[in-house]
Amino acid sequence: MEDDELSRVAMEVILNAGDGRQCIDQALEHLASFDFDGAEACLNDAEAKLLLAHRAQTDTIQRQAAGEEISYSLLFTHAQDTLMTISAELHMAKKMMPLVRALATK
Known part of the structure; x- marks a missing residue:
């Protein structure tokens, strides 16, 4: 894998994970106002974005595991850290959804 392709994959991971974080933030805003449907929809969107990021990361890892030469990339390492966080x-x-639901019923 060429360095510029690895950088492209890293940016794909970072951007999709970042979009997922925005969806999580929106979900928490909905949750704060007890809008559970809105929160659930945003969490589903976040999950879809993180799935895209995870697939890009996993494809790269699988290629290296299969023997393809992939050099170390600080940007790719950062992308993996971002995705994990x-x-x-x-x-x-x-995990907060059922807790807030329980508080809303009290």
């Missing part, structure tokens, strides 16, 4: 944010936002 935002995936954790999505996980926590999903």
Whole structure:
């Protein structure tokens, strides 16, 4: 894999993960006003964006595992870190849904 292709993949991961983070932020805003349908829709959008980022990352990892030469890239490492962090944010936002629902019924 050429360096410029790896940079393109890294940016794809970063941009999709970043879009996912914006969806998570919107979901939390909906959640704060007890708009559960809006929150759920935004979390679904976030999940779709993170799936795109994850697929791009996984394809690159699988290519290297299959023997393709892929040089180290700080940008790709940053992309993986970004994806991991935002995936954790999505996980926590999903875990908050039932808690806020329970608070809303009290």
